[in-house]
Amino acid sequence: MQHLKDSYKSEFKAEAVKVNDKEVILIITYFYPTSGGQPNDTGTITRISDNKEFKVIDVKKENNQIIHILDKEGLKENDKVKCKIDWERRYKLMRMHTTAHVISSIIHKETGAMITGNQLDTEKSRIDFSLEKFNKENIENYIKKANEEIKKDHKITISTISKEEAEKIKNLSKLAKGLPPNLKEIRIVTIGSINEQGDGGTHVNSTKEIGAIKLLSIENKGKSNRRLYFSLE
Ligand SMILES: [Zn+2]
Numbered sequence: 374m375q376h377l378k379d380s381y382k383s384e385f386k387a388e389a390v391k392v393n394d395k396e397v398i399l400i401i402t403y404f405y406p407t408s409g410g411q412p413n414d415t416g417t418i419t420r421i422s423d424n425k426e427f428k429v430i431d432v433k434k435e436n437n438q439i440i441h442i443l444d445k446e447g448l449k450e451n452d453k454v455k456c457k458i459d460w461e462r463r464y465k466l467m468r469m470h471t472t473a474h475v476i477s478s479i480i481h482k483e484t485g486a487m488i489t490g491n492q493l494d495t496e497k498s499r500i501d502f503s504l505e506k507f508n509k510e511n512i513e514n515y516i517k518k519a520n521e522e523i524k525k526d527h528k529i530t531i532s533t534i535s536k537e538e539a540e541k542i543k544n545l546s547k548l549a550k551g552l553p554p555n556l557k558e559i560r561i562v563t564i565g566s567i568n569e570q571g572d573g574g575t576h577v578n579s580t581k582e583i584g585a586i587k588l589l590s591i592e593n594k595g596k597s598n599r600r601l602y603f604s605l606e
Pocket of ligand 1: 474572
């Protein structure tokens with residue numbers, strides 16, 4: 374789970390420790406597996422001995438292990454490899470992920486709405502939230518506020534705190550109580566003074582890297598379920 378420590382590392386050396394047809398587990402990896410609304414990384418794994426390149430077409434997490442799915446068989450256990458993450462794709466997803474936290478925190482602060490889900494992607498991302506009274510102009514205004522915050526260049530910091538500490542923080546206590554009892558530590562993503570959230574995704578270092586948010590559409594999904602789509606300019 375090295376991506377949790379350094380989101381900006383896109384090239385690294387490793388060794389294949391387990392190979393099952395096209396599925397590979399590496400001794401160390403920075404590839405991000407699909408989780409928490411953030412899609413998997415793609416990229417390449419190249420065997421150092423003969424320079425044979427395998428494309429990473431999917432990455433998943435199972436039993437706390439990260440499994441890389443390759444485009445073909447042939448990689449062997451103990452093979453030494455060099456790995457490269459498709460940085461353009463990953464960086465877009467990092468910018469999208471931090472943006473989703475900024476928008477969610479503003480909607481929550483302004484309306485009290487609960488964020489019920491999100492799905493990030495490279496071209497457009499969506500946020501689902503629960504809000505009975507709903508007005509398109511208000512949402513446009515929240516996006517405007519989000520853009521103003523982004524321009525302030527808030528720094529993003531990552532920290533790890535114990536579950537007991539998390540339970541004491543107002544906005545995190547709900548999350549902390551809902552976590553599995555065997556989880557002892559929680560990773561906290563803090564965006565300047567505007568948001569603090571338990572999270573396992575990859576984020577940019579500063580909000581100025583985001584650029585500007587563009588509101589694409591808002592959909593009604595039933596009585597109080599709203600869905601917002603945005604892209605980045
Ligand atoms: Zn997140």
